[in-house]
Amino acid sequence: MLSAPYITLPTVIAGAAVIFLFALALYPSSLLQWFKRKRYQYEVTFSLYMLSPTEKFIFNSILFLFLSMVSIAVALYLPRHVKIIAHRAYYYVSGDLLKNGTTSGVLDTTGAGFLTPTAVAEVAGSA
Template structure:
């Protein structure tokens, strides 16, 4: 009767290292990095890692608030309950309070700037 030899059992660490090497090989072959010099690989990988880091950071910071806002709007559309999106809707009094002295001063500046050219244009008609 022939004896069957089984493959030696590999440790989990060895298996993980082999898997990482396989993924690195697939990455280099897929994006043709194997043709670049080590310096070019470093520069390209630096930019890729920087871009991925920025995307993950942006998603971590802004995505939860964005999802909550979308959920509030969907909740409003389905139930007509304003309580979920009330902080996003300005009240009439806050809008009128915001139109205080600073916006009046801005309107006066715009009026003074436009007054002379408009008078000249109307005088030529």
């Protein structure tokens, strides 16, 4: 007995790639014109059209490295920062610490940069 074939993610991606390449083969001029227009807008916006190829390479390399570092920093540190801000907002609105004491740094009495269970108890007045 034959089982029904499963459609997997690689199959879907390969099919989408084939469809994209087929569309690119049918309409190459419009897509290429769009890319050329975007490249022209980029060069005019940053005044790269008046630079030599070496200067363009240096500028594009520095811009790429800067944007890469910013995107990595956002991916690594933004979720934690948003979590800390949300905890602080909760503390300011409710006047109460969260159950696990994660309003780190809001009422830091230890100087260690985070609240310990004893510091939470001291702040709450139950020590």
